[in-house]
């Protein structure tokens with residue numbers, strides 16, 4: 001199958017003087033779906049069990065219309081350390097020009113420390129459609145109809 005055309009995302013360092021040392025989001029292997037994104041923290045962030053923190057990345061971006069960026073947890077951080085995202089997947093809208101921030105949550109029973117430059121999440125680019133909603137008073141019938149929430153068994 002042909003590789004699809006790569007959308008271009010313009011990305012801006014908000015504090016190039018301070019955060020110029022941090023790498024831009026990047027794929028760690030050639031086939032990675034996600035680009036790992038780093039914490040632009042000035043000092044270590046200690047997260048007690050259950051803590052939520054909005055972590056700066058020092059980055060803003062312009063995503064082309066028709067695309068979104070999802071912010072997803074990194075499995076290693078989540079499974080080994082219990083540090084995940086509180087709103088997963090986070091959504092970066094194509095019209096958002098503010099700083100991309102990462103909502104971390106410490107789901108472990110121990111204090112976890114996040115340091116400057118830590119790869120705290122991954123960005124996945126996806127296509128989105130803005131659907132046209134047509135209000136109606138009747139919907140077509142299906143075999144499933146209203147069945148859901150495990151009606152086929154667990």
Ligand SMILES: O=c1ccn([C@H]2C[C@H](O)[C@@H](COP(=O)(O)OP(=O)(O)OP(=O)(O)O)O2)c(=O)[nH]1
Pocket residue numbers: 071087090091092093094096099100101102103
């Ligand atoms: O993990 C995230 C999620 C969101 N955002 C930014 C980009 C996104 O475009 C904006 C709004 O996100 P969302 O629509 O999920 O939040 P909301 O609570 O609906 O806010 P709004 O009313 O501003 O849309 O916040 C982030 O930086 N990181």
Ligand SMILES: [Mg+2]
Pocket residue numbers: none
């Ligand atoms: Mg919103």
